[in-house]
Amino acid sequence: MRFGREFVSKMIPEWQEAYIDYAYLKTILQDIQATRKISVSNSQSKPSFARNLTRRYTRNASVSENHVIVFNAVTHAGYEHDMTYETAFLKTGEPGGDSEAAFFRTLDREFNKVNSFYRLKVEKxxxxxxxxxxxxxxxxxxxHRVKEKKPSSSDSVSVDINALSSKSKENMTLGDLIKNEANKxxxxxIRMNRTLETPLSAIKTILKVHKQEELKFTRENLKKVEERLQRAFIEFYQKLGHLKNYSFLNTSAVSKIMKKYDKIAARNVAKQYMEMVDSxxxxxxxEIHKLMVRAESTVIEHFCNSNRRQGMNLLRPKENKELHRxxxxxxxxxxxxTSLIIALALIIHARNxxxxxxxxxxxxxxxPLYRFFGFVxxxxxxxxxxxxxxxxxxxxxxxxxxxxxxxxxxxxxVLLLSFGLGTLSLCAVFLNLDMEMDSQTKDYRIVTELIPLFLLALVVAITLCPFNILYRSSRFFFLTVLFRCIAAPFYxxxxxxxxxxxxxxSQVQALRSLxxxxxxxxxxxxxxxxxxxxxSNDVFTTFYFIVxxxxxxxxxxxxxRxxxxxxxxxxxxxxAKYLLTIVAACLRTAYTLNRGTTWNITAWVFSGVATLYATYWDIVIDWGLLQRGCKNCFLRDKLLxxxxxVYYAAMVLNVLLRLVWLQTVLDLKFSFLHRETLVALLACLEIIRRGIWNFFRLENEHLNNVGKFRAFKSVPLPFNYQEDRDQDN
Known part of the structure; x- marks a missing residue:
């Protein structure tokens, strides 16, 4: 792999603007190379005496090659390590000298950017x-306070050190007493930060009630504190690793680009420039190495019982390997x-x-029972x-x-999960494909009608399964987020x-299938x-609206919230957008159940307004497109x-797929399609639209993180000090 590709592949995506612009520096080198080729061709066309003069000039110039560049380091007042480096190119009079001077100006600007960014990150x-x-x-x-408790004691003890019995004090050494006073x-x-949200904590948040709680020295609280602090150390250590990699990558990029410069410009200044970089x-x-060593020793000693191998396994980044199986x-x-779909089509056609x-x-x-799985x-x-x-x-x-x-x-x-579920669903369809209801032939079997219910129960059971099978961590993450959605706005x-x-x-029809x-x-x-x-059931009709x-x-x-x-x-x-969409959806549902001109007109009006509102929000707010004055017409400045x-096509598709509700108010019918089939096809179009929306929505979020250099999660710390609360106030 070429260094340019390797350099890009190893970048932290959110920090890509803070790296050396290696690609742009290469384009400047290409300009230098083109200028030198023109210069060589011109020198070859000169008379012999002119070429001799040129060779003599070049030979004399090589004597002073060490004076091609001169460095100047400017230290900013009040900042010992905040230095700006400037390189003066002394051969601007030679062919291609202007391009070489531009190269060093750009290289200085990029290196100073990297050096300043690194210094700020190290300080943080x-x-x-x-x-x-x-x-x-x-x-x-x-x-230490938890260990002081007796096995028969209650779950909490007083913070006051005087709660110890006098007999225990007599048996203590002077060192123990000093240690207890220090712990006190x-x-x-100090108070504990509550990081686990509950509906009650949400109400306290709304009422501006602090989330700190009194210290209770229980083993349960100790376990929570250890888990939070261990997670914080792991995140911190991996952040240090990224900073170390950032320093190495950018130093390597400068070294590579200077070697290319020496080769193209026929100079010998890479070593001189790298001496400046090394200083x-x-x-x-x-500093990063010291912080990493300190973090390693802390985790190994306090969280891994001095087991270095266990500690390093805990600290190293975990990679999700793609297995051949x-x-x-x-x-x-x-x-x-695929085979089942083809077989189904052939059976339906052969048996008419x-x-x-x-x-x-x-x-x-x-x-309607089976299409739920198709939507999923x-x-x-x-x-x-x-x-x-x-x-x-x-x-x-x-x-x-x-x-x-x-x-x-x-x-x-993810494809494995989807194709696995698809295969199960198609097998279930095969088991009760017969559409006959003839009482004489007895082709209809009541027991086969329970197959969709069994399949649904199996999917739910696997999703809720507490055992470590079928990506348990991802399943629990999904269930946690789903619960937080259902419990909105308490989180x-x-x-x-x-x-x-x-x-x-985008899964309304799937919910109606449930x-x-x-x-x-x-x-x-x-x-x-x-x-x-x-x-005919009024409850079903009511919930048809609610769902x-x-x-x-x-x-x-x-x-x-x-x-x-x-x-x-x-x-x-x-x-307001979602409230308007709710009204439009209710009116369209009412029109499908109660035909009439009034319902039709109101459904048209509210659906049209809601569609315009939602389309604008999708493209402008969620995707960040249609920005004014950007270099990419009707898009945005940064595009991945x-x-x-692709962006223009996505905007057009989003508008067209947003209009699938027209079928509801126009009551379009096709002789070759059953109404339930048409509903399923329109629901599939909405799912496809959501899939397109997902890509550009996350792309825009990624670019926002890049603009703010947000590359790491903020891990909440377990304890809150009095001075921290004073600063917050």
Whole structure:
């Protein structure tokens, strides 16, 4: 692999603007090379005596090659290590001299940018190390107080050191007494930070009640503190590793580009320039190494019982390896699903099932049950495609979603899940494909009607399974985020929360299929394969409205929570968008159930306004496109996809797919499509639109993180000191 590609591949995506612009420096070298070629060709066309003079001039110039560049280091007042380096190029009169001078000016600017960025990050790391040291002191004191407790004591003890019995004091050595007094002084003024949110804590947040709680010296609290602090040290250590890699990569880039310069310009100044680089803070500072050694020793001693191997395994970044069996299994299930689809098509055609009397009944009963799995499979496939393209264009989706390191699923893992579920669903369809309801032939079997319910129960059981099978960490992450969505607005809204809630807004028909499961099996319609009870039941009709607006209502509540916490006017506009969508969805549903001109007109008006509002929000706010005055017409300044037509096509598709609701108000009918089939196709188009939206939404979020250099999660610390609270106030 060439260094340029390796350099880009090893960059921290959110810091890419802070790296040496290696590609641009190479373009300047290409200009120097082109200028020198022209100069050589011109010198060859000169008379012989002119070429002799040129060779003599070149030979004399080589004597003073060490004086090609001169350095000047400017130290800023008050900052010992904040230095700016300037290189003066002394051969501007030679052919290509202007390009070479431009090369050194650009190289100085890029190197000073890198050196300054690194110094600032190291300073922040140093401050974070001091904060972690204070937290560690508090943890050691906390551990000591927990060990002081007797086995029969209650869950909490007094903070006062005088609670110790006089007999215990007599048996203590002077060192123990000094240690206890020191622990007492450390624990004074310290409170615990509550990081686990509950509905009660949400109310306290709204009421501006502090989240600190009194210290209770229990083993349960000790375990929580140790877990939080251990996670903080791991995140801090890996951040130091990224800084170390940042220093090495940029130093290597300068070395590589200077070697290329010497080769192209026929100079010998790379060694001289690298001496300056080696003396800079970027290369000479050993602060990161010291912090890493200190973090290693702390984790090994206090969290791993002085087991170095265990400690280093804990600190090293975890990688999610792509196994060959995953690729094989994905291909196997894909082949099975494809074969089953072809077999189904052939059987339906050979037996002329679509022309049987039971076809319509089957489409109104069994098809809505099975299409739920089709919606889920399609959505998961779109998510796998998103992961694939996020990886190609270096969108750090794992960091944005906050996945636990080493447990994030790759696109092959996601495809395995989708094709596996698709294969199971198609097998279930085969088991009760017969659409006949002839009482004489007895082709209809009641027991086969339970197959979709068994399949749904199996999927739910696997999702909730507590055992470490089928990506347990990812399943639990999904369930946690889903619960936070359902419990809105009692939890702080993070990106995974509203991202999943947005996915649910594109799965309205899947939610209605779940409602039909409850009705079809709850009212025992499956015994006669009919849905008369569901159609005539007022409760089912009411929930038919409610189910359609639940996802939008959850997003509305999330916006309300963000309005309260962030006091940002944009969330008010976003909440209004979802409220308007709720009204439009209810009116369209009312029109499908109660035909009439009034319902039709109101559905047209509110749906049209809601579509315009949502389309503008998708493209301008969520995707960050259609910006004024940007260098990319009707787009934005920074684009990850090199082909601009992709963005234009995505905007057009988003508008077109947003208009699928027109089928509802226009009541379009196709003789070759059953109504349930048409509803399923329109729902699939909405899922595809959401998949396209996902890519550009996360691309925009990634670029925002890049602009603010946000590359690491903020891990909440377990303890809060009195001085910290004073600063907050």
């Amino acid at each position: 790391a140093r401050n974070q190390s001091l904060a972690l040291s204070k937290q560690m002191d508090a943890l050691v004191a906390f551990r 002084s450390i624990l004074e003024g 800079s803070y970027l290369t000479s500072s050993d 995953t690729t094989f299994s994905t291909g196997f299930f894909f082949g099975c699903a 099932i679509m022309g049987t009397p039971g076809q319509r009944t089957y489409m109104e009963t069994m098809f 499979v399609l959505h998961v496939v779109m998510y796998a495609a998103n992961i694939y393209f996020w990886g190609i264009y270096r969108v750090n989706y794992s960091f944005i979603f906050g996945f636990k390191q080493g447990t994030e699923l790759g696109y092959r893992h 702080t809204v993070n990106l995974p929360d509203f991202f999943l809630a947005d996915q649910l807004t 409602e039909f499961y409850i009705c079809y099996y709850g009212f025992r319609d499956f015994r006669q394969r009919q849905r008369n009870t569901c159609r 359609a607006v639940i996802p939008y209502w959850l997003r509305f509540l999330q916006c309300i 963000r309005i309260i916490e962030e006091n940002d006017l944009s969330h008010v506009y976003n909440a 996809v090199p082909h601009k037509t």
